[in-house]
Amino acid sequence: MSFKFTMEPRVSFLSALLKDIYEGALQIPRFQRSLVWKRQQQRELLCSIFEGLPIGALLVWNTRLSNINTYDHIGPFLVEQTQPFPSNVYLMDGLQRLSTLYCMLLHPTEKISQKYTAESNPSDFLIYCDLSAENVENMFFFKDELDANELVRKNYMYLPLDLVYKSKELLRFQRLIPSHMEFLLDKCDAIVSAFKDYKIPVIPLESDDQTLVTKSFERINSRGTVMSEAHMLNALSYTEKFDLLTSLDKYSEKYLDSTSKWKDIDTEFILMLLKLKLGYEIYSKDTDKLAKSINNDTIADIFISIDKLAEFSANYLNIESPAAFPYRLQMLGIAQSFLNDPHSDPEKLSNWFYISAYTNSFGTTARNSQRALTDLQSYLSCGTLPWSLNQAPALLPLDGIQMNLGAARVKTLALAMAKKLNQAKLSITKNKDRRTIPVRPRVFQQAERRPGFYFLVGSSLIKNFDLTNMSQVEEQAHFITPELIAMYKAGDLNKFAKTREDLIFKWEQKNIITPAINSANFVIESLPHFD
Structure with a gap:
């Protein structure tokens, strides 16, 4: 069986898809997560269907493979195959949508799983439609959002959504509506029709190649939830x-x-x-x-x-x-x-x-x-470090790099500067995540974003960072020399940055790179040797 993304999508009634889940023809593989949608997401889904808006296509995987473990429940309700099927069909994308609708529309209380009632109660999925609501946003309510006495006293005003596919029970409910309130009956008919007639595009993916399907699955995005x-x-x-x-x-x-x-x-x-x-x-x-x-x-x-x-x-x-x-x-x-x-x-x-x-x-x-x-x-x-990469090792100096705090070279710079501060016994600023962070003094805010303008600020300098008011220990810890101070006072900031970058890189070579190379017996002819 070939791997096909270009197969013609089909359109299925929502009712048929829910029936497939009920009978086990459409299975939920364990690479899907269980119900994670919050109530507002579920409510918005119901609103979209009532208004006839698209809720996105479903992706299903049709395969002869039978080694995929599947869930035996959706929420509190059991799902099981009631008969053998010629192939296995797994829901790849659309679980949150279909499971929400399965629990709320079908709500198969004859299939309640005792194993899962403790963490997911069937009553959590009882939805009532307020037939008197003036707009769709105020139409759908969870049972615990409604006053119990109101539900009893005006039971004709609140349509249980799980009656949509239950003709006899639906008819009994409609008979409760007072004859002088036909508009409620019309609203009831509109809700039932919206869900009964709703269609969803289904994209079938056919393959028996487990590796290819795994790759495709990793790239699926479902309502912001990245599958893995x-x-x-x-x-x-x-x-x-x-x-x-x-x-x-x-x-x-x-x-x-x-x-x-x-x-x-x-x-x-x-x-x-x-x-x-x-x-x-x-x-x-x-x-x-x-x-x-x-x-x-x-x-x-x-x-x-x-x-x-x-x-x-x-x-x-x-x-x-x-x-x-x-x-x-x-x-x-x-x-x-x-x-x-x-x-x-x-x-x-x-x-x-x-x-x-x-x-x-x-x-x-x-x-x-x-x-x-x-x-x-x-x-x-x-005991000897080899180099089997297909390009020669190369050291990236600081001159010319941009200060992107997530870049690898900037992180090595931060670690090097932290090492220098530790040697000087100066503490280092930490943010709320306890990460060492480069701090840029105000005087350089308008300057070019380059390493020479960045500092790891010791605790004694946090409140008042002034290059002209550092102790000798602080100057050495921050790679500041009298020449640099003179450049700073003269306003020659780019020369200041270039000179300081060279100082930092030379210190990295002498105190970090060369000792590691020598200790590891790392000898490559194309790698520079440092004094």
Whole structure:
């Protein structure tokens, strides 16, 4: 079966799609998340359907594969296959929309799952339509938003939305409407027709190629919710004893300090580390093979290594947050080292960190990134750092770069300046996230955005930052010389910046780069040697 994005979309009645879910013809794979929409989002969906507005196409995956684990419930309601079907059809995009409508319109109380009533009560999905509402925004109400006495006293005014597809119950409700209030009956008919006649475009995706489907799934955006490889992996690896997403939460809680920024490390990083542990390349999409090898012990090992990464970063690199790393793949390499050997040499890890940061090891291709990670493991084994990347290492000076605080070279600058301040025993400004931040003095606000105008301001200078009123220790810590002060007073700011950038870069070479190169026995002819 070929992989087709260009198949002709079909148009289905909403009622038919809900019936497919009810009978198990349309299944909800475990790479989808459960109901996460808030009430206002659900209400807006109902308003759109009543007004006949489009709510977006659905994407379904039609395949002969049967290794995809699916949910046996939507909210509090069971969903199960009532008969065999020739192929499996999975909902790829549209879960929040269809699950909202399934629970509110079908509301199949004969299929209540006792297992899930504690976390999702059927009554949470009881919706009433105020037939007297003057506009659609005030038409739909959850049961607990209405006065119970009002519901009993004026029951003819509030149409339960789950009667739309129940002809007999709907007829009984309509008979409650007083004969002199025909306008309520008209409104009732309009609501029922809107939902019964509503059509949704459905785009079918046919493929038995698990890898291609995983790639496509990662690129799907559904109402701002980005789907991920983790959800696909969860569907493929799920058993009664192992749920990947639950396991991630469990071991994050156990091993990562809840007060640190490492607690929020993203799932994509964890999966890349998982792939390295199991012998796959970091950008591999062999999700079905990966799923066969993961379990709770594997996930626990991953989080133990991240915990060691956090401890090492704070103690040896002065890094307290993943965001401070110049390259995220540097975190990956260090964490992999602790996976392979919990007692990895911190000096070697530090050398590799600085060399890879300053030589642009991760700034080119995915293949080079993988090679840089392999080089680290070779270095830890043999004591000499190789260079297997397909371009020569090159150091990027400060002169000419723009001050983008998220750029790798700017992060290495911030770390270098922090190291200099630490040597001078001056404290460093932290923002609310405890990240070291470059501070630009007011006098340079109108100047060109370049490194020479940036400072990491020690606590004694926070309130009154004045280049002409620094102590000798503060001047040395901030790379300020008498010549620079003279340039500043003369208003020659660009020369000031260029001169200071040269001073900082020379200090980086002497105190960070060269010691790391020498210690790692990193010898490449094209790499400059520094005095």
